[in-house]
Amino acid sequence: AQSVTQLGSHVSVSEGALVLLRCNYSSSVPPYLFWYVQYPNQGLQLLLKYTTGATLVKGINGFEAEFKKSETSFHLTKPSAHMSDAAEYFCAVSVDGNQFYFGTGTSLTVIP
Amino acid sequence: GAVVSQHPSRVICKSGTSVKIECRSLDFQATTMFWYRQFPKQSLMLMATSNEGSKATYEQGVEKDKFLINHASLTLSTLTVTSAHPEDSSFYICSARWGDSPLHFGNGTRLTVT
Numbered sequence: 001a002q003s004v005t006q007l008g009s010h011v012s013v014s015e016g017a018l019v020l021l022r023c024n025y026s027s028s029v030p031p032y033l034f035w036y037v038q039y040p041n042q043g044l045q046l047l048l049k050y051t052t053g054a055t056l057v058k059g060i061n062g063f064e065a066e067f068k069k070s071e072t073s074f075h076l077t078k079p080s081a082h083m084s085d086a087a088e089y090f091c092a093v094s095v096d097g098n099q100f101y102f103g104t105g106t107s108l109t110v111i112p
Numbered sequence: 113g114a115v116v117s118q119h120p121s122r123v124i125c126k127s128g129t130s131v132k133i134e135c136r137s138l139d140f141q142a143t144t145m146f147w148y149r150q151f152p153k154q155s156l157m158l159m160a161t162s163n164e165g166s167k168a169t170y171e172q173g174v175e176k177d178k179f180l181i182n183h184a185s186l187t188l189s190t191l192t193v194t195s196a197h198p199e200d201s202s203f204y205i206c207s208a209r210w211g212d213s214p215l216h217f218g219n220g221t222r223l224t225v226t
Contacts, residue, residue: 043217
């Protein structure tokens with residue numbers, strides 16, 4: 001069975017500061033890993049994904065994430081937060097590309 | 113990029129009535145569409161998976177007679193909430209994919225049942 005744990009339901013950072021959103025997963029087989037962003041009253045937008053290959057994945061809007069198998073983690077980072085980054089972020093895992101398991105989300109607040 | 117259009121974005125209905133939500137893939141043929149429900153400040157809960165031309169596969173605990181899903185074509189899936197009640201009020205989101213593409217999400221539908 002697969003599951004996703006996002007530590008910290010709320011994260012606040014100052015504008016220009018490092019953003020770190022944590023995601024740990026559980027999977028019996030090598031997973032595909034995803035980060036999605038959701039703005040209020042909208043659907044989810046794919047930020048980045050890991051399938052195979054390079055473990056450091058770069059996504060849109062300056063975000064990146066690193067797959068660490070030994071730590072079963074896929075933390076999302078951005079060097080410098082922007083006000084427009086304020087949103088809800090979801091980590092997701094899939095092993096077959098159809099069944100996705102989402103974390104409970106992390107709400108990011110950016111303080112001016 | 114691939115676009116998924118969901119309509120309506122908001123709907124208010126009276127208790128006991130039915131509401132239909134449409135999910136369209138605008139520039140690709142979606143072999144699989146998914147329907148999710150999202151409660152405030154919570155994650156997405158997969159309700160069902162639908163493949164074009166076949167019956168939807170519902171997740172455990174989801175009433176198939178209450179949440180009717182039709183995937184009549186490669187570009188359209190509909191979710192009908194039948195005999196809606198206030199507890200059905202929620203944010204419903206669809207997603208679509210072709211082959212092994214990433215999921216593409218609609219913008220969601222806010223359903224309020226009064």
